[in-house]
Amino acid sequence: MASQPKTKGQQSSTHEEDTSKKASDNNGDNGELSQKLESLKSALEGDLTVVPSDAALSLVEEWYELLHKAKEPELKEVATHLRQLKQLIKSNKATGHEISEVLTEIGEQTANFAADANKEIKTPIRQLGKQLTKAGNSLGKAEDQEQIEEIDSLIEILEEDLTQVDNETTLGGVDKWYNLLHKSEDENLQQIANGIKELKQLLKRSNPKPADISNVLGRLGEQTTAVGQEAKRGFKGPIQRLGKLLTKTAKSLEE
Known part of the structure; x- marks a missing residue:
């Protein structure tokens, strides 16, 4: 049997029900x-x-x-x-x-x-x-704070008499330093990372020559000081201190 057309009142009621349903769905x-x-x-x-x-x-x-x-x-x-x-x-x-x-x-x-x-x-x-x-x-x-703390820990190692610091502690500090830099896309930091890798290889030798270590440390000191001059706030001071200390350590090994 054909359905009867809805009256105006029925249409209005249906519209209100649809509107109410949409509002309820939206609220849900x-x-x-x-x-x-x-x-x-x-x-x-x-x-x-x-x-x-x-x-x-x-x-x-x-x-x-x-x-x-x-x-x-x-x-x-x-x-x-x-x-x-x-x-x-x-x-x-x-x-x-x-x-x-x-x-x-x-x-x-x-x-x-x-x-x-x-x-x-x-x-x-x-x-x-x-x-x-x-x-x-x-x-x-x-992360910035963590990196600054790692730089500070490396500075503490270099401030000690390196002849009294065990090789494992020194290598641990160098490893942290390398991990901090080797993923960087900055060319200057990549150069420092390469120098650190070279330093690691030297320190792993049974009898590394002080002159060889001094040469690498001196180069790292110059590079680190240069990077420190362009570093962002918070990093500038620690990196420059590290650069100066690396240079100082290199000279002390020459003597």
């Missing part, structure tokens, strides 16, 4: 998103340097799955950077600064997207953007 979506936002914000409140890589990867993957199918170009861009972050974490070779840069970029994009977000989630998204940026900056600063 926003509610789920709000919960995820709170979960992510809580995770970012801790010290990111001690978060296990598998936990960090799981969190990033969850957000990538949530955003990479989005229609909004801004969210697609965030998803692209989340994919990049996933690759960095998976590599287990990324520096804190590399992760910091991506996190900061995601934070800025998230904060920008907040301007066009629904009223219910506008504020949480803006807060999340700020928190991501802050987390990225703190991660970069934490």
